[in-house]
Structure formats: C-alpha cells, structure tokens
Amino acid sequence: MAMGQSEKSALRLTNVSKSYGRVRALENLSFRVAEGRFFVLFGPSSVGKTTTLRTIAGLIAPERGHVEIFGKDWTHEPIAGRGVSMVFQSFALYPHLTVYDNLAYPLIEEKRPREEIDRRVKETATMLRLDTKINRKPNTLSGGEQQRVALGRSLIRRPRILLLDEPLTNLDAKLRHDMRAELKRLHRQFGLTIVYATPDELEALSMGEEIAVMRDGGVVQIGTPDELFEAPCDLYVASKIGSPHMNMIKGKLATDNAALESAIGPLPFVKKLQAAEAGEAAVVGIRPSDVRFAGKGEQGLKANIAMLEPLGDVTIVSVETGGETLRMVLPESAASGLQPGQQAAVILDPSKFYIFRASSGRTMA
C-alpha cells in the first residue's frame, strides 16, 4: 500500500539520524505515514523503534533530518502542540489514584474546566469499556484493564497521532489477542493515525495496514503484510515475515544462470536469471508451504523425516536432505502416520523460489 498522491500525510520523517554517544540509533531514517493509517515499525530489539517514536513525540532531537507532522516541520520545536501522544512499553499508572483520576490527570494538567473533564473521562472510559471500573484503583484491575487505562490516558488528550511502544509486551497470550482486536476496533472507529512499534511478527502482520521493517536504525522495506510476504526485497525481510520462516538453501549459480548448485543437488529455476554472474554465490528461499512430498512416479529429493510438530490443524515437518534441514507445512491429515526416521522424497516448487544474491542479500528474482 504505497501512499497515494491524494493521501494526506500525517507524518513524514526525512533522513533522520540520532546517536547516543558512539551508538548510532537511527541512520538516515525516512518514511511517511498517511492520515488514519495503522503503521507498524517492526524489527528486533535495538533496531531503533523506541528512538523513532521518541523523536516523533519530541522527546529527542535528532542530529540530522526532519520530522514533519501534518505538513509542518517540528524537528526543533517543543513537545507541546504536536498533537502526538505516546504510550510507553512500561506504562505506569498512578497507584493511589482511581481509574477516573488516572484518566482525568492529563486534563487536570491542562487546567480544563471540571465539567469538560468529567464528560471526557466518562466518554473515554466508555470507549475503552472501563465504565464499570471507574472507581477502582489500578492494583485491583487485570493487566489488560490496566493497559486500557494507560491507553485511555493518551487518548483523552485527543491526539492526532498515537504512538504505541510495544504496548502488549507485558500481557499474557490471551490478553494480547484481545488487546490486538481492541486496538484495531479503536483505530477503525476513531480513524486515528497510529504508529505502533513491535518486535512481534504476529502483532505486526495482524494489525499493521502498512509495515516498515527496520534494521540498524533504518527502514529496509515498507509495505502491506501481503507485499512483504509476496515480494521481500532481501534475505532479512524474507526471513522475518512468514511463519514458519522461509527455508534458505545456499549455493552458487550454475554456469547458465538457470539453476542453483547446492548441497541438496541442482535446483533448476523456471527462468534463467538476468544480471547475474555465473558461479556467483546465491541463496534460494522457499516457504514451508511450497515444499511437498513427491507423488507416485514423481522423482523428488531423497530426504529423512527429522521432526514433527503438530499444531492442531497443520503439522510442521522437518526433513533432512543433503545436510540441509527443510521445513514443510502439511495439513494434519497429510501428516498423520509419519514417523521421525522415515525416508521420503520431497519436491520444491521452482515457481515459488525466491533467489537472493549472497553478497548483498538483495532479491534477484
């Protein structure tokens, strides 16, 4: 989902760089977020997600680059007036205050009239389904309810952009699931622009309308979940998007550039590669769902079944062939009866190959 020309940008970062002493946290970071979009910053720990959010919020001034919010350059402007609110990973509620007073706090700080505060607290509590909990203290609430109060404290300011820094990390699996749905509902209902940082692939793919995959303080690729899954720009993105992860087979290109010579044998391509050097080191990627057992009369790669992981409706089957382990995803019914140690023949569908240049990791085909 590339941003259309007609779409208004809520946020635009251009070549933002920021260091902490010798640590380069952000390096020429650029991206745009359209108004109303659920935008995810996705990447492992230390790639710079929190630093990015803090820069947008105005808590950090970058050394280089620009931060524009709704068309205005805020790079060197104060925090107030940005219309941006941030929910931190370790949200801290005031333990001695009730839910009502926790929600009211930002408006009291803004010295709003009492009637307005009362109305907005009640509105926000209803919106977050906290209306029956309004007189409780935080320590009598569940983790999910506490998280909703923290969210409410941000939303009550009516931000134009909401920044969320790994907000579900401290919740258990069931609550995370519920909160994902809740956040999607809030986003749809109120048309908020959200920038959501997470190292969790499932969160990124299930909530993000657009995802920026980050590495080393920069953005590697931006796209919808489908775009990142279908057309990863390099090995890094290919290995981070899709579960179970893509199988990667190393080798070198055959002299005619029409196959990979690998430890498991030659893997012929559907089409000869252009702009490749014969003998060049390359990697073939194939999704576990595109590996299957050979049918009767079909010639497949000789393999041994190494491990079975039943997940309910599907089973992940790991097979060993030529010193490589390949994962396959099979429907439960197709995996029943399989045993570790059994011999099998597997087929890799060449029309589903991703081919990467080993030196740069970039996608070649």
Ligand SMILES: Nc1ncnc2c1ncn2[C@@H]1O[C@H](COP(=O)(O)OP(=O)(O)OP(=O)(O)O)[C@@H](O)[C@H]1O
């Ligand atoms: N105040 C600081 N002083 C020094 N180094 C810092 C500071 N804050 C962050 N860093 C470093 O900057 C880099 C980026 O950190 P950042 O917190 O932005 O990453 P992140 O992607 O949010 O990670 P996480 O998922 O663990 O929160 C890291 O190497 C981190 O150690």
